[in-house]
Each structure stands twice: as structure tokens, then as C-alpha cells.
Amino acid sequence: SQTIHQWPATLVQPVGSPLSLECTVEGTSNPNLYWYRQAAGRGLQLLFYSVGIGQISSEVPQNLSASRPQDRQFILSSKKLLLSDSGFYLCAWSAFSAGRTDTQYFGPGTRLTVL
Amino acid sequence: TQLLEQSPQFLSIQEGENLTVYCNSSSVFSSLQWYRQEPGEGPVLLVTVVTGGEVKKLKRLTFQFGDARKDSSLHITAAQPGDTGLYLCAGVEDDMRFGAGTRLTVKP
Numbered sequence: 001s002q003t004i005h006q007w008p009a010t011l012v013q014p015v016g017s018p019l020s021l022e023c024t025v026e027g028t029s030n031p032n033l034y035w036y037r038q039a040a041g042r043g044l045q046l047l048f049y050s051v052g053i054g055q056i057s058s059e060v061p062q063n064l065s066a067s068r069p070q071d072r073q074f075i076l077s078s079k080k081l082l083l084s085d086s087g088f089y090l091c092a093w094s095a096f097s098a099g100r101t102d103t104q105y106f107g108p109g110t111r112l113t114v115l
Numbered sequence: 116t117q118l119l120e121q122s123p124q125f126l127s128i129q130e131g132e133n134l135t136v137y138c139n140s141s142s143v144f145s146s147l148q149w150y151r152q153e154p155g156e157g158p159v160l161l162v163t164v165v166t167g168g169e170v171k172k173l174k175r176l177t178f179q180f181g182d183a184r185k186d187s188s189l190h191i192t193a194a195q196p197g198d199t200g201l202y203l204c205a206g207v208e209d210d211m212r213f214g215a216g217t218r219l220t221v222k223p
Contacts, residue, residue, distance in 0.1 A: 043121075043203060043215035044158075090157050100210035103148065106157030 002027035006091050006107040013114055019064075019078040021110050023091030026072065031093040033074040034104060035066055038088040049100060050074060086114045118142070119206050119214035127220040131193055136217040138204035139186045145207055147187045149178055152201040152216070194221045 003026045013019060025031055032051050036044040046059045048066035056066050063082060067075045074091055089110045094102040122137050138147065146165045150158035162171050164180035164187060171178045175198075177190040191198055201216045 044213040046213075092157070101145070101207045103160055103163065104205075104211065106159070109155070109157050111155070 004093055004107040006110050010111045013081050016080050019081050021076040023074040025093045030096045034092040035076050036090040081114045083114050121214040121217050125218050130221055130223050133192050135188055135190045137188050138214055143184050148205045150203040158203055196221045196223050
């Protein structure tokens with residue numbers, strides 16, 4: 001069966017510090033991978049998605065970046081965090097498709113607080 | 116870009132009551148999905164509806180896809196505290212877009 005992991009589960013960082021969130025998927029090959037941000041009490045905002053190693057599409061301009069160094073690893077980074085980066089970050093995977101139409105399976109999330 | 120509107124945004128009811136939440140759009144979708152998200156966790160898929168007019172039941176939950184495939188509803192019968200969570204709908208066409216969700220609280 002497929003599983004998806006995220007770490008850390010919670011993170012408190014000062015403004016201006018760097019960020020690295022990691023997501024890994026097990027039990028599937030060549031998945032589509034996604035990073036979402038969810039502000040408190042709000043829906044999901046798609047940040048990045050990837051259909052393969054080194055292939056990253058950005059949905060929203062911001063000070064965040066994403067990388068996919070391995071087939072089942074997706075990393076969300078920032079060089080300098082802003083207060084507005086606080087939120088709940090979710091990684092998800094779906095079966096490979098050129099679009100983003102297949103069912104997405106979510107990880108447990110990372111709660112990021114920027115102070 | 117599809118815009119999915121979910122209503123109500125918040126809903127607080129007593130255990131045993133029935134409720135319906137809605138997901139509406141001006142766009143036509145090839146399918147629509149409902150997810151439930153509990154606090155501090157990722158969303159979990161509940162159901163996918165594909166055919167206009169389709170009705171699917173999962174125990175006390177009934178999902179309906181509109182005839183025109185632009186809207187959907189989720190009806191919960193005899194709500195329980197375990198139903199508490201954020202209910203998200205996601206419309207699928209060229210890609211998948213999520214609504215902002217309905218936050219349901221069921222009080223014992």
C-alpha cells in the first residue's frame with residue numbers, strides 16, 4: 001500500500017530564517033506530487049506540483065520554492081521566511097497524469113509558525 | 116479557472132440533527148470529490164461522483180452530483196461528534212481545484 005510522510009510535524013521559525021520541509025511517498029512509482037498551504041480556517045492553496053524528477057510547476061509567485069531530487073521526494077524551501085508564510089503545509093500525491101485530475105492522497109501536514 | 120463555493124462556511128449542530136452542505140460552481144466538471152479533514156491532519160477522500168444526477172451513500176452520508184455537473188451536496192443524517200471536521204469539495208476538469216470548505220462541529 002502507498003504511504004506518504006511529511007516532516008517535521010510542527011515547526012516554529014523566526015522571520016528571515018530558511019525553511020526546508022520534506023515529503024516522501026512509498027509504495028508507488030512516478031507519482032504526481034503537490035505542495036499546498038492551508039491558512040487557518042481556509043481552503044487549500046496549491047503552491048507547486050511536479051509530474052517528474054526536476055519538473056516543478058509553480059502556481060503562486062512567492063518566496064517559496066520546491067524541488068524534486070528523487071522520484072518520491074518533494075521538498076519545499078525558502079531562503080528567508082516571512083510572517084505570512086505561517087500555515088499548515090500539506091503534501092499530496094496522485095497517480096501520474098499530465099494534468100492534475102486524479103485523486104490526491106494527502107500527508108499528515110506540517111504546522112509552520114513564523115514569529 | 117474553476118471557482119468552487121462551499122456553503123455554509125461554518126455549521127454547528129447538536130448530535131442527532133441532520134444537515135446539508137453545498138458545493139457550487141459556474142463551471143462544469145468531469146467529476147467532483149469530497150474530502151474530510153480533521154484538525155491537524157491531511158484531508159481524506161470520502162467519495163468521487165462522476166455522472167450528472169448521481170447519488171452515492173456512505174452509511175449516514177449521502178452525496179449528490181447535480182444534473183448539470185456544476186454542483187454537489189453532502190447530506191449527513193443523525194450527525195455524530197465524530198463527523199466534526201472540515202468538508203472540502205474538489206472539482207476536476209483540466210485540473211483539480213478545491214473549495215474553501217465547510218467547517219462542521221457536532222456537539223454531544
